[in-house]
């Protein structure tokens with residue numbers, strides 16, 4: 516899968532992509548990341564990429580022309596103009612695990628990072644095919660958003676995580692939050708690892724993990740339970756949790772204990 520990222524600050528992203536799983540995914544040929552400086556596509560002696568907004572109001576707006584040139588050059592290099600052109604913007608569709616899975620099925624994504632007040636509206640209207648927001652807050656630029664999208668999408672590609680890190684048990688992938696993890700030592704500062712995880716009893720471990728995922732989701736994101744795929748056993752466990760909660764409420768205990 517190929518990602519082309521258009522930004523005024525390619526160096527901001529370089530470091531992130533040079534480490535860990537994203538680096539290995541590139542080395543193994545699962546993904547290719549191309550960073551483009553929008554300035555390289557600007558014309559004129561000064562290669563101007565942003566100008567004040569018409570109508571006043573302060574701030575700067577990224578000009579349409581260099582962005583169109585950059586996207587068209589990437590499309591011709593890839594040999595297709597069908598790839599999604601994604602604008603990172605706080606006004607976009609909220610990015611979710613489901614979006615990451617859907618995008619992971621595409622062979623090529625073009626990600627456009629805005630800055631300052633944003634991009635000229637004609638870019639959004641006539642060039643961009645999809646708008647993505649990484650959350651309800653305003654950042655100084657789209658670079659963090661592009662990193663978020665590349666990271667979450669790459670993690671979904673076959674073979675990127677390897678068997679032991681498989682993404683199918685991750686939070687959201689199952690419709691639930693994932694339960695807790697423990698690693699060595701068995702006892703840290705007198706806090707032991709739950710004995711079931713050391714029992715070697717696979718079926719019990721699987722059941723415990725499912726129940727802890729249900730418990731976490733119920734406590735932190737009960738909204739997810741409305742759409743999660745739940746077995747009869749899961750529902751029974753949730754009913755027990757709810758009953759326990761009622762008891763704790765009556766006794767005035769901390770629900771997370």
Ligand code: SAH
Nearest residue numbers: 603604605629633648649653654656657660
């Ligand atoms: N004036 C704009 C915000 C500009 S923020 C508005 O009110 O909508 C500058 C740039 O940062 C944006 O062009 C966008 O690329 C990026 N950005 C800011 N917040 C973002 C978010 N939540 N998700 C994705 N990109 C964001």
